[in-house]
Amino acid sequence: MFTVKQLSDMAGVTPRTLRHYDRIGILKPSRIGDNGYRYYGEESVLSMQQILLYRELGLPLEEIGAIMGRRDFDVSAALESHKVELGKRMRRLELLTATVDRTILHLKGGKPMESKEIFAGLSPEQEEKFALEAEQMYDPQIVRESNRKWKAYSAEKKASILAEGTQVYVELLAAMPQGAAAPAVQALVQRWRTNMDHFWTPRLDQLVALAENYCADPRFKANFDAVDPQLAEFMVEAVKVYCMRAKA
Template identity: 35%
Template sequence: MLRVKEVADLVGISVRTLHHYDDIGLLTPEKTTEAGYRLYSSENLETLQQILFFRALDFPLKQIRDIVQSPSFDQEEALLMHRKMLLAKRQNLDQMIKTIDKSLQHVKGEVEMTDKEKFAGFDFIKNNAYEKEARERWGDEAVDQSNEAIANMSDKKQEALNTEINQLYRDLAAICHNPPDSPKAQSLIHEWYRLLNEIGDYSMDAFKGLGELYVSDERFTNNIDQFGEGLAIFMREAMRIYADRRK
């Protein structure tokens, strides 16, 4: 068996990460000595390999835990799935690298690029990591409407929308020390609801559910909290209050 430091050095992750995985019940060491040392077995290492494959594919920790601890979990099937998904990811990355290389030639005046060629490899709508969850929570219709709305926007319109969204995140982060039911918070959340409905059709239940996802899915949390620590939780509470008041 290996101690936690030995596992960390072998795998290339931090001891703190392994402690966190243990704390949340994702990867429990085979045993813990009386002195408090965590000891990992070969089976633990196989599970850790699965966890890190899922992490490489941007699965949230909670979902990974549910998958690897499921009685129906099949290691061979999971490895085949990892391989398929990573090959698809590599193909997409290879295309993006080609786009970069050709763009460099274009900047130097060596080749001409069509507008379509400039965006080869970018497919944020089809490959959106959150789309599956959105479909499961709110149904295909709302997601299809959002995708269609984005697809029909001009590049300039998409850029303007992104700028407005980022500014709203910053405005919310600046007041997240205030109560989420304060007039200022609710006014900004109203703007958030308005922006979301420019690219979709969100009911109050869907809006409230989206706020829950900001906290339950660490990918959302990490992205939102870049604007200010605790912003995801603040937005969830403010969105819940906003939705409940309008039901």
């Protein structure tokens, strides 16, 4: 059992913050002593970590309470989704750093910048555009489901799925000169989609969002970049074409 001071020191917040979280009901003490003192158990420590992670990602406390209050709330699944969100954050900061670099060059008499470019990484941008789709995609439930599915495969099966993945990327690279609409490229997209089925089957409209996320998330983008730096962008183009045709 921890006292207010102990937990607040651990988490790097003030006692006032804990009182606030108690008041609004997102972190109730495990026990309240006869003297009125708040006492927190080990499970409160994990809850506090969750709260601070959500807060770090910009969620208002009220929503945090709503999410964590649901009885089907799964800590492990939430942590997985945090990883994804943290990845997004990091690549936003990478974009921002690039913008700062460009501005420095611009001021040193370098090439001109468009007014819009100056705020790349600062303004919410088009990330809000598919924020909803992304949210659905990184829904803890879906993440958990795909993890479950993936873990059920044997080592050999995992190897063949991953190998098929890199195989597709490399063949895609070879087919790049033909353009995104070429039959060979579209066939590769089809192979990619089939391979994706091994851990999640997205709806057609989610497929583009999935590709865009793959190319934005630094963890996945590294795999594309390993093959070729322009591959990620090309991939998104090809998937867009694929979806447009499939819809018709």
